[in-house]
Amino acid sequence: DGGITQSPKYLFRKEGQNVTLSCEQNLNHDAMYWYRQDPGQGLRLIYYSQIVNDFQKGDIAEGYSVSREKKESFPLTVTSAQKNPTAFYLCASSSPGGLGKNIQYFGAGTRLSVL
Amino acid sequence: QKEVEQDPGPLSVPEGAIVSLNCTYSNSAFQYFMWYRQYSRKGPELLMYTYSSGNKEDGRFTAQVDKSSKYISLFIRDSQPSDSATYLCAMRNAGNMLTFGGGTRLMVKP
Numbered sequence: 001d002g003g004i005t006q007s008p009k010y011l012f013r014k015e016g017q018n019v020t021l022s023c024e025q026n027l028n029h030d031a032m033y034w035y036r037q038d039p040g041q042g043l044r045l046i047y048y049s050q051i052v053n054d055f056q057k058g059d060i061a062e063g064y065s066v067s068r069e070k071k072e073s074f075p076l077t078v079t080s081a082q083k084n085p086t087a088f089y090l091c092a093s094s095s096p097g098g099l100g101k102n103i104q105y106f107g108a109g110t111r112l113s114v115l
Numbered sequence: 116q117k118e119v120e121q122d123p124g125p126l127s128v129p130e131g132a133i134v135s136l137n138c139t140y141s142n143s144a145f146q147y148f149m150w151y152r153q154y155s156r157k158g159p160e161l162l163m164y165t166y167s168s169g170n171k172e173d174g175r176f177t178a179q180v181d182k183s184s185k186y187i188s189l190f191i192r193d194s195q196p197s198d199s200a201t202y203l204c205a206m207r208n209a210g211n212m213l214t215f216g217g218g219t220r221l222m223v224k225p
Contacts, residue, residue: 040217043215094181103161
Protein backbone atom coordinates (compact mmCIF):
# COMPACT_ATOMS: atom_id res chain seq x y z
CA ASP A 1 0.00 0.00 0.00
CA GLY A 2 1.35 3.42 -0.99
CA GLY A 3 1.10 6.13 1.58
CA ILE A 4 2.60 8.33 4.25
CA THR A 5 3.43 6.87 7.64
CA GLN A 6 3.85 9.06 10.69
CA SER A 7 5.09 7.77 14.01
CA PRO A 8 4.50 7.75 16.84
CA LYS A 9 0.78 8.49 16.96
CA TYR A 10 1.11 10.07 20.41
CA LEU A 11 4.23 11.64 21.92
CA PHE A 12 4.95 13.29 25.24
CA ARG A 13 7.73 15.77 25.79
CA LYS A 14 9.35 16.71 29.06
CA GLU A 15 10.58 20.22 29.79
CA GLY A 16 13.89 20.95 28.03
CA GLN A 17 13.73 17.82 25.90
CA ASN A 18 14.09 17.51 22.13
CA VAL A 19 11.76 15.05 20.43
CA THR A 20 11.72 13.74 16.86
CA LEU A 21 8.64 12.93 14.80
CA SER A 22 9.04 10.45 11.99
CA CYS A 23 7.54 10.76 8.49
CA GLU A 24 8.11 8.15 5.78
CA GLN A 25 6.49 8.00 2.33
CA ASN A 26 6.57 5.33 -0.37
CA LEU A 27 4.77 7.39 -3.01
CA ASN A 28 8.04 8.38 -4.72
CA HIS A 29 7.12 12.03 -4.16
CA ASP A 30 9.83 14.67 -4.40
CA ALA A 31 8.32 17.27 -2.06
CA MET A 32 7.52 16.81 1.63
CA TYR A 33 6.01 19.15 4.18
CA TRP A 34 5.43 19.52 7.92
CA TYR A 35 2.39 21.33 9.28
CA ARG A 36 1.20 22.17 12.74
CA GLN A 37 -2.53 22.16 13.50
CA ASP A 38 -4.02 23.94 16.50
CA PRO A 39 -7.76 24.06 17.21
CA GLY A 40 -9.54 26.56 14.96
CA GLN A 41 -6.34 27.67 13.22
CA GLY A 42 -6.13 25.36 10.24
CA LEU A 43 -2.74 24.10 9.13
CA ARG A 44 0.39 26.20 9.41
CA LEU A 45 3.54 25.30 7.48
CA ILE A 46 6.65 24.58 9.57
CA TYR A 47 9.19 23.34 7.00
CA TYR A 48 9.14 21.95 3.49
CA SER A 49 11.57 20.16 1.22
CA GLN A 50 11.39 20.09 -2.57
CA ILE A 51 14.31 17.70 -3.02
CA VAL A 52 16.75 15.57 -1.07
CA ASN A 53 19.33 17.51 0.98
CA ASP A 54 17.40 20.76 0.62
CA PHE A 55 14.69 22.31 2.80
CA GLN A 56 13.17 25.71 3.51
CA LYS A 57 11.51 27.36 6.48
CA GLY A 58 7.77 27.81 6.46
CA ASP A 59 5.71 30.32 8.38
CA ILE A 60 6.43 29.01 11.90
CA ALA A 61 9.90 27.37 11.77
CA GLU A 62 11.24 28.76 15.06
CA GLY A 63 11.92 25.99 17.56
CA TYR A 64 11.86 23.23 14.93
CA SER A 65 14.47 21.53 12.77
CA VAL A 66 14.34 19.02 9.91
CA SER A 67 16.60 16.92 7.70
CA ARG A 68 16.07 15.33 4.29
CA GLU A 69 18.81 12.76 3.75
CA LYS A 70 16.58 10.34 1.86
CA LYS A 71 13.72 10.93 -0.57
CA GLU A 72 11.42 8.77 1.54
CA SER A 73 12.07 10.37 4.91
CA PHE A 74 11.55 13.83 6.40
CA PRO A 75 11.88 13.78 10.22
CA LEU A 76 10.90 16.79 12.30
CA THR A 77 12.64 17.63 15.59
CA VAL A 78 10.78 19.76 18.10
CA THR A 79 13.51 21.42 20.13
CA SER A 80 13.41 22.77 23.67
CA ALA A 81 13.33 26.26 22.11
CA GLN A 82 9.72 25.63 21.03
CA LYS A 83 7.90 26.87 24.12
CA ASN A 84 4.40 25.83 23.09
CA PRO A 85 4.80 22.49 21.31
CA THR A 86 1.43 20.95 22.19
CA ALA A 87 -0.33 20.45 18.85
CA PHE A 88 -1.25 17.95 16.13
CA TYR A 89 1.60 17.57 13.62
CA LEU A 90 0.90 16.54 10.06
CA CYS A 91 3.33 15.43 7.38
CA ALA A 92 2.44 15.65 3.69
CA SER A 93 4.05 14.86 0.37
CA SER A 94 3.35 15.87 -3.22
CA SER A 95 4.53 15.41 -6.76
CA PRO A 96 3.79 17.50 -9.86
CA GLY A 97 0.98 16.31 -12.08
CA GLY A 98 -0.40 17.47 -15.41
CA LEU A 99 -1.83 20.98 -15.94
CA GLY A 100 -0.13 22.34 -12.83
CA LYS A 101 -1.81 19.80 -10.62
CA ASN A 102 0.20 19.21 -7.45
CA ILE A 103 -1.83 17.47 -4.77
CA GLN A 104 -0.60 17.17 -1.21
CA TYR A 105 -1.36 13.89 0.55
CA PHE A 106 -1.27 13.67 4.32
CA GLY A 107 -0.24 11.18 6.96
CA ALA A 108 -2.38 10.32 9.97
CA GLY A 109 -0.61 12.79 12.25
CA THR A 110 1.28 12.80 15.55
CA ARG A 111 -0.25 14.37 18.62
CA LEU A 112 2.43 15.95 20.81
CA SER A 113 1.76 16.92 24.39
CA VAL A 114 3.95 18.43 27.10
CA LEU A 115 4.29 16.59 30.42
CA GLN B 116 -6.90 39.68 8.23
CA LYS B 117 -6.28 36.06 7.28
CA GLU B 118 -5.63 35.24 3.66
CA VAL B 119 -8.32 32.54 3.70
CA GLU B 120 -11.41 32.85 5.90
CA GLN B 121 -13.66 29.96 6.84
CA ASP B 122 -16.49 29.87 9.36
CA PRO B 123 -15.43 27.43 12.11
CA GLY B 124 -18.96 26.26 12.86
CA PRO B 125 -20.02 23.85 14.19
CA LEU B 126 -22.66 23.40 11.54
CA SER B 127 -25.34 20.94 12.60
CA VAL B 128 -27.79 19.53 10.04
CA PRO B 129 -30.26 16.63 9.92
CA GLU B 130 -29.49 13.57 7.82
CA GLY B 131 -30.48 14.09 4.19
CA ALA B 132 -30.00 17.86 4.22
CA ILE B 133 -28.00 19.79 1.63
CA VAL B 134 -24.89 21.26 3.22
CA SER B 135 -23.12 24.38 2.00
CA LEU B 136 -19.56 25.08 3.16
CA ASN B 137 -17.76 28.24 2.12
CA CYS B 138 -14.42 30.03 2.07
CA THR B 139 -13.45 33.54 1.07
CA TYR B 140 -9.94 34.60 0.16
CA SER B 141 -8.03 37.78 -0.55
CA ASN B 142 -5.15 36.69 -2.81
CA SER B 143 -6.20 37.01 -6.46
CA ALA B 144 -3.16 34.91 -7.50
CA PHE B 145 -4.77 31.70 -6.18
CA GLN B 146 -5.56 29.41 -9.11
CA TYR B 147 -5.99 25.94 -7.61
CA PHE B 148 -8.65 25.19 -5.03
CA MET B 149 -9.11 22.13 -2.88
CA TRP B 150 -11.40 20.75 -0.22
CA TYR B 151 -10.07 18.31 2.34
CA ARG B 152 -12.11 16.28 4.82
CA GLN B 153 -10.59 15.56 8.22
CA TYR B 154 -12.08 13.11 10.68
CA SER B 155 -11.28 13.58 14.36
CA ARG B 156 -7.63 12.74 15.16
CA LYS B 157 -6.88 11.80 11.55
CA GLY B 158 -5.00 13.42 8.68
CA PRO B 159 -6.88 15.40 6.02
CA GLU B 160 -7.95 13.54 2.88
CA LEU B 161 -8.53 15.25 -0.45
CA LEU B 162 -12.18 15.47 -1.49
CA MET B 163 -12.25 17.85 -4.43
CA TYR B 164 -9.75 19.65 -6.62
CA THR B 165 -10.65 22.46 -9.03
CA TYR B 166 -8.67 24.78 -11.25
CA SER B 167 -9.87 28.34 -11.85
CA SER B 168 -13.58 29.25 -11.84
CA GLY B 169 -16.49 26.92 -12.38
CA ASN B 170 -18.19 23.86 -10.94
CA LYS B 171 -17.02 20.31 -10.44
CA GLU B 172 -19.21 17.43 -9.35
CA ASP B 173 -18.23 14.09 -7.82
CA GLY B 174 -21.06 11.96 -6.52
CA ARG B 175 -22.82 13.82 -3.71
CA PHE B 176 -20.17 16.55 -3.67
CA THR B 177 -20.04 19.71 -5.80
CA ALA B 178 -17.24 22.25 -5.64
CA GLN B 179 -17.83 25.75 -6.91
CA VAL B 180 -15.27 28.49 -7.51
CA ASP B 181 -16.09 32.14 -8.18
CA LYS B 182 -12.79 33.93 -8.71
CA SER B 183 -14.44 37.29 -9.39
CA SER B 184 -15.91 37.22 -5.87
CA LYS B 185 -12.95 35.33 -4.35
CA TYR B 186 -15.39 32.78 -2.97
CA ILE B 187 -15.43 28.99 -3.05
CA SER B 188 -18.09 26.55 -1.91
CA LEU B 189 -18.54 22.86 -1.28
CA PHE B 190 -22.05 21.42 -1.46
CA ILE B 191 -22.93 18.04 -0.01
CA ARG B 192 -26.24 16.52 -1.14
CA ASP B 193 -28.15 13.92 0.88
CA SER B 194 -25.80 14.37 3.82
CA GLN B 195 -25.03 11.30 5.94
CA PRO B 196 -23.83 10.91 9.54
CA SER B 197 -20.56 9.61 8.05
CA ASP B 198 -20.04 13.09 6.54
CA SER B 199 -19.56 14.45 10.08
CA ALA B 200 -16.02 15.83 10.02
CA THR B 201 -14.04 19.04 9.71
CA TYR B 202 -13.84 20.40 6.16
CA LEU B 203 -10.77 22.41 5.21
CA CYS B 204 -10.52 24.56 2.14
CA ALA B 205 -7.05 25.04 0.67
CA MET B 206 -5.71 27.00 -2.25
CA ARG B 207 -2.47 27.88 -3.99
CA ASN B 208 -1.00 29.93 -6.78
CA ALA B 209 1.36 28.49 -9.42
CA GLY B 210 3.78 27.34 -6.71
CA ASN B 211 3.51 24.33 -4.42
CA MET B 212 2.55 26.06 -1.19
CA LEU B 213 -0.98 25.63 0.10
CA THR B 214 -2.85 28.18 2.19
CA PHE B 215 -5.54 26.63 4.37
CA GLY B 216 -8.71 27.94 5.90
CA GLY B 217 -9.29 27.22 9.58
CA GLY B 218 -11.82 24.47 8.86
CA THR B 219 -15.57 24.11 9.41
CA ARG B 220 -16.81 21.40 11.72
CA LEU B 221 -19.89 19.64 10.33
CA MET B 222 -22.23 17.43 12.32
CA VAL B 223 -24.92 15.42 10.52
CA LYS B 224 -27.50 14.07 12.93
CA PRO B 225 -29.45 10.86 12.20
